[in-house]
Amino acid sequence: MLAFPNRIDQSSLSGGSWVGTLPLANLKNRLLGKVARSTGLALASTRFDIDLGAARVSRVFQLVRHNLSMGARYRLRGSRVADFSTTVYDSGAAFSDVWPEVYPFGTLEWEDDSWWSRRYAAEEIDGYTPTLTVVMPANVLAQYWRVEIDDASNPAGYAQIGRVFIGPAWQPTINIIYGASVKWVARSEVQEARSGAEYFDRRVPYRESAFTLSHMEQDEAFSQAFELQRRAGIDMEVVWIHDPDDTVHAIRRQYLGRMRELSAIEYPEFNLNSAAFVHKEII
Missing domain, CATH: 2.60.120.260 (Galactose-binding domain-like)
Incomplete structure (x- = not known):
C-alpha cells in the first residue's frame, strides 16, 4: 500500500x-x-x-x-x-x-x-x-x-x-513480485588512522524498500503508478506499508518516506505493465 x-x-x-x-x-x-x-x-x-x-x-x-x-x-x-x-x-x-x-x-x-x-x-x-x-x-x-x-x-x-x-x-490489485527488499542504510562515518585503528561517527540509519509492481493492467498502471510518480516526484511524502494486515512487523516495514527515484512504466507482456519503486525513509 x-x-x-x-x-x-x-x-x-x-x-x-x-x-x-x-x-x-x-x-x-x-x-x-x-x-x-x-x-x-x-x-x-x-x-x-x-x-x-x-x-x-x-x-x-x-x-x-x-x-x-x-x-x-x-x-x-x-x-x-x-x-x-x-x-x-x-x-x-x-x-x-x-x-x-x-x-x-x-x-x-x-x-x-x-x-x-x-x-x-x-x-x-x-x-x-x-x-x-x-x-x-x-x-x-x-x-x-x-x-x-x-x-x-x-x-x-x-x-x-x-x-x-x-x-x-493505493493498494495495487496484484501484489508486488518476489525479489522485493527492505534494508537499513547506514549513515555512520568511518575514519581510519594510519595505524589501522578505526574511529566512528555514529548516525541514525534509515530504511529503504525496493519493489516492483508487475502484471498491472493499463488503466491501473497509468492512473495509479504513473500518476503517483508524477505528483509525488522524489520530494513529496509517501507512506509505504508492506502489508496492511501485518501487526507484528508493522513498525519495521511501514514508514513515512519519499520516492528516491522514478522509474519507467514498462511493457513486459501483452496488455500488462510493470513499474519499479525505491522508497526512502524520512528521518
Whole structure:
C-alpha cells in the first residue's frame, strides 16, 4: 500500500493545550524535529482536531516521531460534522495501544524483559522513528478528524509529535513480485588512522524498500503508478506499508518516506505493465 498525498498541510488544527513555542501548527512542518508539544498529559491537553477543509477520502493516518510511552493508548475518529455527534470512523471507544506486540510468541527467551508483553522495551526503540500508523479497513470520507492520546504515565510529562500524515492510499490489485527488499542504510562515518585503528561517527540509519509492481493492467498502471510518480516526484511524502494486515512487523516495514527515484512504466507482456519503486525513509 502506498499512501499519498498528505492532506495535513492544507488542514486546520485546533484543540488541546500546546506549548506556545511548540504549537500544533508545527505538525504542518515537514521537518520532523520541529515538534508540537502538549502542556501536560491530561486528555484535554493531548487531544487535537483536524479539519481537512472539505470531505475527503482518507485511508492512512500517522503520528510521526512521537514520544509516546510504551503504555500509551489512542483513539481516532472521523466525522462529517465538526461536533463529532456522528462518526464515519472510530478506532474504538476503548483506546487502542500505540505500541502493539512485535515479537511473535516463542521468539524471546523466558528471561527477556519483553517475554510477557511481547512489546518493545524502551531501549529497543532507539534507531526507529517512533510512528503510530493507523490503516483503516476501507476508504473513509470525512472532513473532521479527532485524535485523542492517553499517556498519563509518560515520564517526559508531555506528549510530543513531529508530523501528522493523513490521506488516501493505493493498494495495487496484484501484489508486488518476489525479489522485493527492505534494508537499513547506514549513515555512520568511518575514519581510519594510519595505524589501522578505526574511529566512528555514529548516525541514525534509515530504511529503504525496493519493489516492483508487475502484471498491472493499463488503466491501473497509468492512473495509479504513473500518476503517483508524477505528483509525488522524489520530494513529496509517501507512506509505504508492506502489508496492511501485518501487526507484528508493522513498525519495521511501514514508514513515512519519499520516492528516491522514478522509474519507467514498462511493457513486459501483452496488455500488462510493470513499474519499479525505491522508497526512502524520512528521518
